[in-house]
Amino acid sequence: MLEQQLVNGLTLGVIYALIAVGYTMVYGVIELINFAHGEVYMIGAFLCVTFITALGLPFYVSMLLAMGCAAGIGVTIDRVAYKPLRASPRLAVLITAIGMSIFLQNLAMIIWGSRPVPFPQDAVPAYLKETAFTFSGVHLTWLQLFIFAVTFSMMLLLYVIINHTRMGTAMRALAQNRTCSQLMGVNVNRVIAFTFALGSSMGAVAGVLVAVYYNTLSPTMGYVAGVKAFAAAVLGGIGSVPGAMLGGIVLGIAEALGAGYVSSLYRDGVAYAVLIAVIIFRPSGLLGKALVEKA
Amino acid sequence: MPKKFLLPLFLAVALVFPLLPFANDYVLHVVTLVMVYMVLAMGLNVLPGFCGLLDLGFVGFYGVGAYTAGLLTVHYGVSLWIMVPAAVLNGALWGVVLGAPTLRLSGDYFAIVTFGFAELVVLFLTNEIWLTRGPLGLPGIDPVSVDLSFLNPAWIYEFEGERPYFYLGLAMLALVYVTMRRLEDSRLGRAWLAIREDQLAAASCGVNIYAYKIIAFGISAGVGALAGCFFARWTLFLSPDMFKFWESFLILCMVVLGGLGNIHGAMVGAAILIALGEVLRVVLPQLGLPNEARFLVYGLIMIFIMRFKPKGFFPKIAAAGEANPLIKRLRAQLEQHGGTSR
């Protein structure tokens, strides 16, 4: 079933792309691997579930709310942990990011328990689980179509924001040269906060989509997905938004094919192997520029 | 108390410690564990502490060393004299193989590659059941036996209980400590510190940055593997779960707590966090929290140290080589001439 594998891989791939964009945008503006991004993705999914179960809100509303909250969390992480260290050595910020990631993961474990929980099925609109098309033996559910639709509209929105708004221009300027942007009147901290908000809300969407797709969520889900999305970002060329999208899709398909044809035991290993291989053989990724040590 | 009595006093206490009445098996076990982590923390410290490189996969080398030792004993019954160098070399080799292509790139990539490597090690140990028995773990590792029968047929000593492991661990700790102190205060160590401080300036002093980073990575990995080797022959059981990312994080937290680049700090950090772990293991269940929640505390420690005490809780009082007799003499001369030394 090569075609089915490809479709499943593509579904997973666009979700990776959605998370990867968050990594890549933050890297673009402050050159930091925000390890806590995977945790924001996980918290987004849990918040959505909490809104459904505790407040009885409908699925779509909960998802939008989760996006908003995740944006707030992303900005808070930056304010509390990273912003005070803007002038510190990069090692210090990187260590803080790791600490933040572990902290949030365990906080989630304390709040929501360490066991995986199912996504409340009653809340999910019933048609999402039905097959939309069957095309020469390949099943495509409404949920998969929904995932594609959401992802592509978010990507389109992102494209418009980055290329056709003042904020987007400021983000691109910041990626080129922070000091210079500052001198040109760019409010650096506002742009950074906006980047975190944007990336985090997209991460939260991805978290919700994954939780519905697999019908499970757990505090550790951000860890693996985070690494994979990061691998996607590197594969596409870190700092490049179209690269992150492409990287996510390529990685999702590679993983599905690897699990299907090589060994399902090493499913997660595909991402790590791709990550290491890309860094070693083509550090610039598919669409980016190499980060050779700045002497 | 004069500083020079500190080390002998410490050694004397350590030597007598296992003979004291309150030193039961539990206490000895925990203290030995502290020593293993002190070695690990010192090994990791070489990268982020001396060279300014973040290694997120240190536990991978610990695992490589442990499984090398474990498998060599289980399958081949290899003697200690061959096993230790083999495990250390295997660890160091992986460090060099992994470092060679990645250390030319920005440090961020290095962090990620090490992370990926450690994850692959765990996957390998879990899935290659024919070799490692996978998640079931590897039991039946023989305890350490010191075989000096080539000198005298009667000189074979089988380790039993915690006490001999305590002494073996102490010997390992002393060896690594002395090595680290010597490396830190040498041409090699200064080159590492120069790289950490400013790569371009280091290159302008003739330091081959790439080569020195690879040496650092090899040494760090070798020390990790040495600790793994001891761990395997001490706990007599290995499982892939023991070498997950949490361990790397814990060790990094020890180094950060003690102050990056501070050898003594790394050891203090190891002692504090292991003790804290033991305490939390009792306290957390009483609060109705899972045992893993202790990492919440470790995560917070890391964030707070970086924010408020980036040099750790034990900032280096003395510069490298403070104990170096040449520097001491120089200080004395300078003070004699009324110079300011600080």
Place this chain on the structure above:
Amino acid sequence: MTAPAPLLKVDQVYKRFGGLMALTDVSFDIMPGRIQGLIGPNGAGKTTIFNCITGVYKPTQGEILLTPPPASGTTAESIRINGKKPDKVVALGIARTFQNIRLFSSLTVLDNVRIGRHCRTSSNLVGAMLRLGSQRREEATIIDASMKWLKFVGLERHALAPASSLSYGDQRRLEIARALATEPALLLLDEPAAGMNPRETADLDQLIHAILDEGVTVLLIEHDMKLVMKICEQLIVLDHGERIAYGPPAAIKDDPKVVEAYLGRGAAHA
């Protein structure tokens, strides 16, 4: 009497960054035993030349040739150094300082200079681990040599203080001491007087002459024209990546192209 061979020959060097030509056809010779200056308005490509000579950048085109001093032990007549890495270039006898001081700021003053000795010493991993006799002797000579250079720049009193605790002028001197500790034949100073007060600048003038007396050739980038005119025997003037003048200070001063570069078109005719 034949003229001595140039110590360094920069021959038709080009450096391009993407679409920007930072250096175009730059050539000059550095004669041994002299102080020479590299001047030009901001962005003229002065530091780019330094970076090309020291191996930070690889010239897009052109040659940089070093005639190794007899003391270096190499017998080759001239060595191509363009494309060599910075650590190899310094080993061949070219040391530098940086426009924006780059010290190992959390290390001691002495350690900064000791690291400068790196390329002239050789003890390795095994030596350090076993504290071999050769290693211990080498450590002692490193300290002696480092203290000698610290005395030379007048910082020996601060040897064990952190480098970051020094005053700005002293940090500049420390950077010079660190560069001298590599035993260069040619020392490149990038704006050594920047940010110094007149007294410190006067001291620097003396220091540069003392460096010359040690047998070290000096090439400096400097904006302090009074200092440049006073101490340099030969000047190279760059503007927009091109060499616009080359000669003794007296001749340079009245060169209309130089005046124009500094003061703008029209000034030369005024």
